[in-house]
Amino acid sequence: MNCRNxxxxxxRVxxxxxxxxxxxxxxxxxxACTDPCTYCKFRPQCIIWELCKKSEKRYKLEAESKGNQS
Structure with missing residues (x-):
């Protein structure tokens, strides 16, 4: 499998x-995480989610999805 981007x-994953x-x-x-704001049944064991857990980009995406533009 090749990289999407x-x-x-x-x-790698x-x-x-x-x-x-x-x-x-x-x-x-x-x-890597294309949709960090919706439910994913694989999230508890997801290496991608774990690696991006503390990312500023992830927090920004979550805020935007809730309508809190920062």
Missing amino acids: HPEREA SCQKMMIGYCEECLENCE
Whole structure:
């Protein structure tokens, strides 16, 4: 499986919900979770979610989804 954002690269992890792969750079830049604000049954064991848990980008996306533009 190749990376969704960088098709020339091999995926390091894949999203179990969306069946999409992501490379190391996407994980490091928190560009991997495509929908961090809706329910995901895989979230408790999701490596992508765990890596992006404390990301500013994630907090911004969550705030925007609730209508709290910052």
